[in-house]
Amino acid sequence: MSGHISDAVIRRLPGYYRQLRLLEKEGVERISSQELAQQMNLTASQIRQDINCFGGFGQQGYGYRVQELKEHIGAIMGLDERHRMILIGAGNIGHAVANYPTFQAEGFITVGVFDVRPEAIGRNVAGCVVMGMDGLEEFIRDNDVTLAVLAVPGDAAQAVCDRVTSAGVRGVWNFAPVNLSVPNGVSAVTVHLTDSLQILSYRMKHSEDK
Amino acid sequence: MSGHISDAVIRRLPGYYRQLRLLEKEGVERISSQELAQQMNLTASQIRQDINCFGGFGQQGYGYRVQELKEHIGAIMGLDERHRMILIGAGNIGHAVANYPTFQAEGFITVGVFDVRPEAIGRNVAGCVVMGMDGLEEFIRDNDVTLAVLAVPGDAAQAVCDRVTSAGVRGVWNFAPVNLSVPNGVSAVTVHLTDSLQILSYRMKHSEDK
Numbered sequence: 001m002s003g004h005i006s007d008a009v010i011r012r013l014p015g016y017y018r019q020l021r022l023l024e025k026e027g028v029e030r031i032s033s034q035e036l037a038q039q040m041n042l043t044a045s046q047i048r049q050d051i052n053c054f055g056g057f058g059q060q061g062y063g064y065r066v067q068e069l070k071e072h073i074g075a076i077m078g079l080d081e082r083h084r085m086i087l088i089g090a091g092n093i094g095h096a097v098a099n100y101p102t103f104q105a106e107g108f109i110t111v112g113v114f115d116v117r118p119e120a121i122g123r124n125v126a127g128c129v130v131m132g133m134d135g136l137e138e139f140i141r142d143n144d145v146t147l148a149v150l151a152v153p154g155d156a157a158q159a160v161c162d163r164v165t166s167a168g169v170r171g172v173w174n175f176a177p178v179n180l181s182v183p184n185g186v187s188a189v190t191v192h193l194t195d196s197l198q199i200l201s202y203r204m205k206h207s208e209d210k
Numbered sequence: 211m212s213g214h215i216s217d218a219v220i221r222r223l224p225g226y227y228r229q230l231r232l233l234e235k236e237g238v239e240r241i242s243s244q245e246l247a248q249q250m251n252l253t254a255s256q257i258r259q260d261i262n263c264f265g266g267f268g269q270q271g272y273g274y275r276v277q278e279l280k281e282h283i284g285a286i287m288g289l290d291e292r293h294r295m296i297l298i299g300a301g302n303i304g305h306a307v308a309n310y311p312t313f314q315a316e317g318f319i320t321v322g323v324f325d326v327r328p329e330a331i332g333r334n335v336a337g338c339v340v341m342g343m344d345g346l347e348e349f350i351r352d353n354d355v356t357l358a359v360l361a362v363p364g365d366a367a368q369a370v371c372d373r374v375t376s377a378g379v380r381g382v383w384n385f386a387p388v389n390l391s392v393p394n395g396v397s398a399v400t401v402h403l404t405d406s407l408q409i410l411s412y413r414m415k416h417s418e419d420k
Contacts, residue, residue: 171410189407189409189413194313
């Protein structure tokens with residue numbers, strides 16, 4: 001079932017999860033596809049199709065149970081598991097990621113921070129003392145690290161990626177503006193900050209079209 | 211024409227732009243939809259459909275002219291215009307955005323940085339002296355600011371958004387984890403950093419399915 005979810009649906013999963021969590025927080029127990037559609041700026045039929053994709057859940061004329069659907073979507077995304085995460089690069093983006101409020105609560109635990117710059121080593125970032133890169137592989141193995149955040153310059157990213165993946169990391173969250181090659185069985189997601197700024201630029205340019 | 215581009219295609223525009231810029235840099239003059247599809251992990255027919263959406267450009271059996279298509283897509287996204295941008299919130303994310311290497315080169319010029327915290331005011335961030343919030347509206351009007359980056363806590367974001375939009379800002383790039391309400395004619399894009407981490411989590415969980 002979940003093996004057949006299309007990329008477009010996968011990209012919408014975090015939005016569903018976020019909206020359902022918000023509804024749960026507000027004490028909403030059930031929601032219809034129409035209401036959810038309106039809140040998320042989608043169509044009700046798209047919502048029904050998406051939710052059918054990951055196993056149904058609504059009853060005709062009865063709506064979805066908010067908490068149940070949220071937990072189901074969270075489980076599909078693996079948010080019911082804990083990830084031991086390291087951060088490589090303690091610069092601006094590294095600090096921003098390490099201090100981002102919700103990651104820890106969602107099971108992404110930063111267990112180590114690394115940097116190549118002597119002036120960064122030994123500093124405290126989000127409760128971790130920044131380490132040099134020499135012990136990287138050993139640390140990954142000894143601490144069951146599954147996920148690495150790369151906040152390093154573009155020209156260093158692939159080499160760092162190769163090191164962490166050969167030491168056993170299975171997921172790379174990359175903030176360097178380059179596409180990474182990873183071995184089979186390893187997943188990588190690159191955050192291109194520029195993309196959303198360009199989409200904003202598009203919307204500003206075309207806001208008069210509507 | 212460009213008024214009818216679907217959201218899904220709009221979201222792909224920055225990826226096309228990035229890939230075409232890379233090809234241009236590598237000296238590639240023409241590319242077929244098949245080659246571009248392979249590089250971008252899309253299908254050739256999707257590429258042809260997308261590019262038809264914004265006005266055609268290929269010739270049967272001849273491929274696309276890389277530079278021409280890149281410039282056309284850039285123009286659709288408004289990247290041929292300059293944006294005078296302010297940053298509100300000089301914390302970790304604010305620093306990361308202010309120092310991001312490519313924004314300036316793409317026409318997004320940071321002209322002012324603001325923060326509410328006394329200890330941040332007067333510091334230098336990416337060549338700007340951080341100002342307090344008192345003169346925000348006047349600065350926006352006097353400096354033809356069109357775009358504001360919000361890197362403030364979630365509970366402050368809507369109030370700051372209201373201030374900048376009533377002073378004339380037409381685009382809000384929001385890093386606070388809340389959805390903003392904006393007046394008609396104003397565009398807002400929220401960067402949910404968590405989304406891409408959750409998508410990575412999904413891919414890690416399902417990498418064995420394939």
